[in-house]
Amino acid sequence: MVVMVAVDGSKPAEVAMNAAIDFAKEANTRVIIVYVHSHSSAPLLPGIPPYPNILTDLGASSPRVPKEIINKMQPILLGYEEKAKAAGIKDVESKILPVWDSVGGGLVQETKRYNATILFVGSRGMTGLKRAFIGSVADYVVRNSECDVYIAR
Secondary structure, eight states, X not given: OEEEEEOOSSHHHHHHHHHHHHHXXXXXXXXXXXXXXXXXXXXXXXXXXXXOOTTTSTTOSSOXXXXXXXXXXXXXXXXXXXXXXXXXXXXXXXXXXXXXXOHHHHHHHXXXXXXXXXXXXXXXXXXXXXXXXXXXXXXXXXXXXXXXXXXXX
């Protein structure tokens, strides 16, 4: 059994992380903590697949994560790892996942890669035009994931 949790440094992601720790502790299972860094063109037009920016990413077979993102997210991920270990979870891994796809698409692919049993994700509760233009990671994951999804608010 594999529990995956998506984090981004937000309060809803922290709530999802706490729920994932509680679940994994009860199930005595592995936890994978993932921050998905989407290529900047991914969320611009829903339904149109993102492609590398030929001016900045020429020759890159996989997207790159800027150093400032790594410097910001690495301490957060390590803190979550330590929190999970302190709660008694022995098998914990965290990673920054760069993708050409959207954040939701990256999460769905990662759950398949690890054969995750459940994915925990936070919801910011966007509605109306903001949700229509930006989209909802939680909504995308629920509609496209092959594993169970827990949405924390």
